[in-house]
Amino acid sequence: MPAHPEAIALAVDVATAADDKLASNLALYDVADVLAVVDVFALASGGSDRQVRAIVDNIEELVRERHDQRPLRREGAPESGWVLLDYGDVVAHVFTAEQRSFYDLDRLFSDVTAFEPLTGDVARESTRLPDDDPSVDLDALVDAVEPPRDTATGPDPDPADDATTDPAPDPAPDPAPDSATAAVES
Secondary structure, three states, rough: OOOOHHHHHHHHHHHHHHHOOOEEEEEEEEEEOOOOOOOOOEEEEOOOOHHHHHHHHHHHHHHHHOOOOOOOOEEEHHHEEEEEEOOOEEEEEEEEEHHHHHHHHHHHHOOOOOOOOOOOEEEOOOOHHHHHHHHHHHHHHHHHOOOOOOOOOOOOOOOOHOOOOOOOOOOOOOOOOOOHHHHHHO
């Protein structure tokens, strides 16, 4: 299920706030089909710890003004190079360039729909295949499929099904005990 329009609008405001503080490399990813609890990831980069702090503060201020929301959770610190602001359906990640390159969320979500950060228009359609659906129970699908019978290692066919099969000969009778064995046994 794609991201909700309200989540996209919130993510656009997050990107706008980051852009106001000259953040670089803005990106919005529709992760609703990949992550059950989040609709959109908003990514932004700052050139320094100080800029990361300014971007984060501006995001919090603008979202509070326009949406009357505060982050449900805030993790990281500008000094660490990565701050996460969790608004429920939207999670904002503000990185330094070094940390963004290290964690490479852009590559991780390169196959999901991407939005234009300042408009919310679709910039790139998802390239995920239908079998990439994380809600599919793969174990159940595997169990439901019966593997093909390998004739090389499979069980032998029932001899009754083959008219050309000769019945197995009777086993040879035990030889009569010789006199030495009979003397020991008595």
